[in-house]
Every structure is written in C-alpha cells, then in structure tokens.
Amino acid sequence: MDRYDVLIVGGGPAGSSCARRLVQQGLSVAVLDKARFPRDKVCAGWVTPAVMETLEVDLADYGRTRTLQPITGFLSGAIGGVPVRTDYGRTVSYGIRRCEFDQYLLQRAGAELRLGERFESMERGDGAWIVNGRTAASLVVGAGGHFCPVARELGARLGSSESVVAAKEIEFPMDAAQRRSCRVEPQVPELYFCKDLMGYGWCFRKGDYLNIGLGREDNHKLSERLQAFCAYLAGRGRIPADIPARFHGHAYLLYGHAPREVVGDAVLLVGDAAGLAYPQSGEGIRPAVESGLLAADTIVAAAGDFRRERLASYREELVRRFGAGGAGAADRLPVGLRTFLAGRLLTNRWFTRHVVLDRWFLHRSQPALALRP
Numbered sequence: 001m002d003r004y005d006v007l008i009v010g011g012g013p014a015g016s017s018c019a020r021r022l023v024q025q026g027l028s029v030a031v032l033d034k035a036r037f038p039r040d041k042v043c044a045g046w047v048t049p050a051v052m053e054t055l056e057v058d059l060a061d062y063g064r065t066r067t068l069q070p071i072t073g074f075l076s077g078a079i080g081g082v083p084v085r086t087d088y089g090r091t092v093s094y095g096i097r098r099c100e101f102d103q104y105l106l107q108r109a110g111a112e113l114r115l116g117e118r119f120e121s122m123e124r125g126d127g128a129w130i131v132n133g134r135t136a137a138s139l140v141v142g143a144g145g146h147f148c149p150v151a152r153e154l155g156a157r158l159g160s161s162e163s164v165v166a167a168k169e170i171e172f173p174m175d176a177a178q179r180r181s182c183r184v185e186p187q188v189p190e191l192y193f194c195k196d197l198m199g200y201g202w203c204f205r206k207g208d209y210l211n212i213g214l215g216r217e218d219n220h221k222l223s224e225r226l227q228a229f230c231a232y233l234a235g236r237g238r239i240p241a242d243i244p245a246r247f248h249g250h251a252y253l254l255y256g257h258a259p260r261e262v263v264g265d266a267v268l269l270v271g272d273a274a275g276l277a278y279p280q281s282g283e284g285i286r287p288a289v290e291s292g293l294l295a296a297d298t299i300v301a302a303a304g305d306f307r308r309e310r311l312a313s314y315r316e317e318l319v320r321r322f323g324a325g326g327a328g329a330a331d332r333l334p335v336g337l338r339t340f341l342a343g344r345l346l347t348n349r350w351f352t353r354h355v356v357l358d359r360w361f362l363h364r365s366q367p368a369l370a371l372r373p
C-alpha cells in the first residue's frame with residue numbers, strides 16, 4: 001500500500017497550493033484528481049494581483065507560453081442600462097485560462113500526482129485514512145471543489161439544502177471574423193448586474209478567447225436570463241452575433257451563506273469544498289489559494305497529532321482572514337428597494353469605482369496573504 005503524510009483530493013488551485021506548501025515543509029504529499037490535466041474548469045478566469053503575489057508566480061515566465069491578459073479598467077452597469085467606464089491606468093487584475101493556470105500550479109507543486117483517479121472511499125485503518133482501499137495517509141485534505149466527496153464525509157449535504165450560486169458560461173477562441181466584430185476590449189472586461197442585484201453577467205476577452213457568463217444567487221430561470229443577457233450584449237454590438245450555443249453550468253457556495261464543517265479528525269477542507277468564495281464578486285480562486293496555504297501551515301504546526309482539536313485553529317484562521325461571514329446589508333433589503341438602489345448607484349462613477357470595483361471586486365483593502373517564513 002502507498003503511504004503519504006497527506007493525501008489531497010482535488011488538484012485545483014486550493015489543492016495545488018496546499019500541496020506545494022506542504023512539500024516545501026518536507027512532508028510527503030499525493031494529489032488525487034479524477035481528471036487528467038490539463039483539464040478545463042468553468043470559470044471566467046479573472047485573478048487579482050494579490051493571488052499572483054501569494055502564489056509567487058513569475059509573470060514574465062508564465063505569460064511567455066500562456067494567456068496572461070492584463071486588466072486596466074472595467075465597463076460596468078446594470079443589464080439593459082448604459083454602462084460606466086472606469087480606467088485605472090495600470091494593471092489591476094489578470095485574465096488567465098484555467099486549463100493552463102491549474103496545470104501550471106499543479107505541475108510545480110512537487111507532489112506525487114494521481115490523476116485520472118476518482119475518490120471512492122476513505123476508512124480508518126492502522127492509524128491512518130485508507131483512501132480507495134489502496135492509499136494510506138495520516139491526513140486527508142478535501143480540495144475537490146463544491147461537490148467534494150470529502151466534504152460529504154464531514155456532513156455536507158451536497159446539492160441539497162445548501163444555498164448556492166448557479167452560473168453558466170462559455171469560453172471559446174474567436175475566429176478572424178468574430179475578432180473583428182467583438183467590441184469588448186481585452187484590458188477592459190465588462191460586468192453587468194442583474195437589476196435585483198442577485199447576480200451579474202460578464203464578458204471578458206482574453207487575447208483571442210472570449211468568455212461570457214452569468215451567475216446568480218438563485219437558480220430561477222438562469223438559462224432565460226442568460227439568453228436575455230447575451231441578446232443585450234449582441235444588441236449593443238459588444239459580442240459577435242454567432243457565439244456558440246452550448247454554455248457550461250456549475251454551482252458553488254459563497255462564504256458565510258451556507259457554512260460547512262471544515263475540520264474533522266485528520267481531515268480539512270479547502271477552497272470551494274469549504275465554501276469560501278467572496279460573496280459580492282464570487283471570486284473563488286483567491287480564497288482557494290489562501291485557504292490551501294493556511295491549511296498547510298495548520299497541518300505542519302500540528303506536527304503529526306491530527307486530532308480535530310489540534311486542527312481547530314484552521315477554522316479560526318479562516319475567520320481571521322475572511323471574516324465571520326453571514327448575509328451583508330444588501331441581502332437584507334427588500335428586492336424592490338435593491339432594484340431602485342441598483343438603478344441609481346450603478347450609474348454613479350464614485351460608487352462604481354470605490355465600492356463596486358475597489359471593494360467588492362478588487363479587494364484593494366485586503367493585502368496579499370502574509371505567511372510565516
């Protein structure tokens with residue numbers, strides 16, 4: 001039987017970040033993922049510079065052979081309205097493609113990779129977890145995204161009572177005619193909010209790729225809303241008329257909206273498995289990476305004693321980093337009032353720059369995660 005200090009289920013940004021930090025600290029680590037990499041992930045692929053800094057990504061090296069789209073401004077407003085343009089005059093974010101980004105992070109993590117292997121089971125045996133009946137690990141990290149099977153082991157009721165964000169998107173390479181007719185500027189992604197502020201659509205050009213999507217806090221009529229959004233974009237001449245019809249869907253949790261247990265005996269959850277995406281923007285890569293690193297430091301500090309109480313400090317680290325969670329003030333407002341306010345505020349340049357973009361989307365007040373050396 002193979003034996004590792006830590007087995008990580010899921011090789012996305014949460015799993016690979018956790019794996020890299022553990023390997024750097026001298027632990028033996030395996031990452032198990034049902035997919036073979038490079039694999040795609042439904043995602044707009046927008047990352048803030050703090051993520052690149054925390055991950056120690058050499059941007060010049062990364063961008064040499066992969067898509068790395070600098071973002072210097074945004075076009076934003078309400079669906080159906082007239083958007084506002086905000087320019088920063090410098091790079092405030094990047095666009096990446098998840099098939100490239102996740103592969104890059106996983107390959108450099110230095111862990112043993114068990115790709116193409118689905119998690120089936122974990123049982124206690126011989127002072128360790130026995131995963132899939134053939135791999136022993138002192139501790140298991142659940143990094144399998146929203147539907148992570150390890151989260152189920154900790155009691156999460158996947159796909160049932162949890163209140164999720166439901167999203168649909170496409171990402172496709174534009175042909176020459178589509179590139180000519182697409183008026184979205186690569187360095188200025190476009191964000192359009194639903195009038196009830198329950199979600200937003202985006203349109204994001206990364207080099208020759210176009211990514212269009214819509215996410216909402218309810219699943220109600222998502223496809224119809226998406227169609228209406230695309231018709232609005234096409235009507236304003238932003239996107240080519242002949243975009244592919246087949247959008248891909250996914251769901252995930254916003255931090256504090258449906259808390260999951262994240263710590264068990266010799267088990268931790270990170271990233272989407274723990275339900276950590278930022279509530280206002282749905283950005284999940286940064287919390288995935290940061291939680292992966294915080295989990296790794298908790299594991300190292302526990303020094304082989306992985307009882308639940310020894311790992312409980314991880315939960316406190318998450319609260320210290322992301323706050324206590326819970327519904328924000330906007331969530332408590334009646335829909336009619338929210339609609340009224342959205343109509344006013346989303347056309348206001350000050351509100352758009354300082355609240356919507358700086359605070360909700362760029363998290364400019366939250367510096368990159370500082371880790372113990």
Ligand SMILES: Cc1cc2nc3c(=O)[nH]c(=O)nc-3n(C[C@H](O)[C@H](O)[C@H](O)COP(=O)(O)OP(=O)(O)OC[C@H]3O[C@@H](n4cnc5c(N)ncnc54)[C@H](O)[C@@H]3O)c2cc1C
Nearest residue numbers: 010012013014034043044045046119144145271272284285
């Ligand atoms: C439409 C959409 C757009 C988004 N846009 C953005 C964005 O622009 N920026 C941003 O920061 N966030 C965005 N997010 C959120 C972001 O994609 C996630 O928060 C992020 O991918 C979480 O990373 P993770 O490592 O926790 O999980 P994932 O990236 O989902 O990785 C989980 C891994 O676990 C593996 N796995 C799952 N089940 C099993 C199993 N049974 N056995 C073995 N392996 C398994 C999967 O194959 C996968 O590789 C978006 C999400 C959606 C749905």
